[in-house]
Each structure stands twice: as structure tokens, then as C-alpha cells.
Amino acid sequence: MFLSALIVIVTASLVLVQCHDCKDYDLSASDQSFLMKHYLRTSRKDAGFSTGKPVASGVTYVRWGKKGCPKGVDMVYTGQVGGNRHTNKAGGVNYLCLPNDPENGEPQKSENDQLYGAEYEFGSLYKPAGMKTDMPNKEVPCAVCFQRRRSVYLMIAGRKTCYKGWTSEYSGFLMTDYKTYSSKDYACVDKDAEPLDNKTGDENGALFYGIRTKCGSLRCPPYKDATDVRCVVCTK
Known part of the structure; x- marks a missing residue:
């Protein structure tokens, strides 16, 4: 839970920093939310976190x-x-x-x-x-x-x-x-x-x-x- 919250904070900061000097684009709240979700999804996948997909079992x-x-x-x-x-x-x-x-073992002397x-x-x-x-x-x-x-x-x-x-x-x-x-x-x-x-x-x-x-x-x-x-x- 702490790690997820930390990722959200860092992601939000990245979006704000990267868009601070944006002149041609004005990201809406929904656009920022989409970018954050996309970043979280790809980051978790790259880091080896679960993506919610079913794991092969048997x-x-x-x-x-x-x-x-x-x-x-x-x-x-x-x-x-x-x-x-x-x-x-x-x-x-x-x-x-x-x-x-x-794959056989070696001979053993004990009975x-x-x-x-x-x-x-x-x-x-x-x-x-x-x-x-x-x-x-x-x-x-x-x-x-x-x-x-x-x-x-x-x-x-x-x-x-x-x-x-x-x-x-x-x-x-x-x-x-x-x-x-x-x-x-x-x-x-x-x-x-x-x-x-x-x-x-x-x-x-x-x-x-x-x-x-x-x-x-x-x-x-x-x-x-x-x-x-x-x-x-x-x-x-």
C-alpha cells in the first residue's frame, strides 16, 4: 500500500514537472489521470509487479x-x-x-x-x-x-x-x-x-x-x- 501511494505521488510530480512548460497543450484532469494509469501499468509490468492477469496454474x-x-x-x-x-x-x-x-545415485555400503x-x-x-x-x-x-x-x-x-x-x-x-x-x-x-x-x-x-x-x-x-x-x- 505504501509503495503504491509513493508511485502515485512520484507519477503526479512527473506529470506536473513535464507539463510545467507546456505551451501548446493544456492537459485536462481526465488526460492526466489516463497518463498516470498508463505509467503505473507499464511501470508495474517492467518492475515485475502483478498486472491483475490470471497466472497459469494447474x-x-x-x-x-x-x-x-x-x-x-x-x-x-x-x-x-x-x-x-x-x-x-x-x-x-x-x-x-x-x-x-x-538418474541413479552412487553405490552405498549400508544395508x-x-x-x-x-x-x-x-x-x-x-x-x-x-x-x-x-x-x-x-x-x-x-x-x-x-x-x-x-x-x-x-x-x-x-x-x-x-x-x-x-x-x-x-x-x-x-x-x-x-x-x-x-x-x-x-x-x-x-x-x-x-x-x-x-x-x-x-x-x-x-x-x-x-x-x-x-x-x-x-x-x-x-x-x-x-x-x-x-x-x-x-x-x-
Whole structure:
């Protein structure tokens, strides 16, 4: 506020000084106001101040289980899911979308292995009913997506559609590691999930299982017992 007032005073002084000896022109109050506004606008632009124009924005999110992004959404990179091994008792708990073109570090002597590839752990068991493909022991792909027309991201567990005013990026099923293994984040895995490749390694690093509800402290209704958990990724 002080800086703006100072600029107005300086500008007014410049207009008065520059026009003090003017003989052929008699600037009206409206003309002087126009010159001042023009000077302020160009000065602020040159000085890096905001001109009131909207700034380019967007939001990023991970699409778990797919190699690409939805139509009309920019892909930052595609990769594979990684995370801590399911038998490790401590360390990182979140899944990571690892790029396919890493810039690798140097060898390390200490034994603290915490970054493994992730596998789908469902065939006839642990697969959500609405998921089309059996993918036991298949590695999990991912894509980091940039939605330039939105500015807020929200994953809603328990729904397959977004609330009014929000746009669906993709929908799927809530997944995480098995309940007796080490803790992991919940991830919304695309309902049309695909494998990373044709390899079936059964290496059991970080794992994805379909989960189900358990009534009790979870109120039923509105929820139902022992059902798949839907999810949807929404932007606004």
C-alpha cells in the first residue's frame, strides 16, 4: 500500500514537472489521470509487479495402475510403482511413482533396502469385482499427470463419481498392502489397471491388494459389510 501511494505521488510530480512548460497543450484532469494509469501499468509490468492477469496454474496427480494419463491431460512422466518391502517393520510407508528414466545415485555400503518394485497380488482372490483383469505378481505401472485446467486435486474413497462442481479424472478401487504386513498408504488404482509388462516375477516387494469394508465402527448403513471400496480422483 505504501509503495503504491509513493508511485502515485512520484507519477503526479512527473506529470506536473513535464507539463510545467507546456505551451501548446493544456492537459485536462481526465488526460492526466489516463497518463498516470498508463505509467503505473507499464511501470508495474517492467518492475515485475502483478498486472491483475490470471497466472497459469494447474494440478498434478498420480494415476496408479496405468501407463498414461486421461485424454486431454498432460503426462509429466510414466513409470512404475515402488515402495518399501512388505516384510520391513519400519521405514517409508508411501507408494512412489518412479520414472522409467532415473538418474541413479552412487553405490552405498549400508544395508537399508527400502525401495522395491510393486506387484499386484490378486487373481481370483483379493481382486475387486469390477476389475477386469487377473494380474497376480505383475508389476504395477503409474503415470504422473498434469491437469492444467484445474487447481485442486481430491481423492474420494467410497465413491466412483465426484460431487457436483468437481471433474472426474479417473475412478478405480482403493488398494494397499495386506493387513498383516507392514503399513502402506491407500492408493486409488484405476479400474482398468494394466501390468507394467509381461514379466511375472513374484518378487514380493511392495504389494497391492484389493481391500473390503468391515462394519462396526464403520456405520452400515450407509456402508455395506465386506464389499470392495470404490474411489475416484477429482479436480476443480
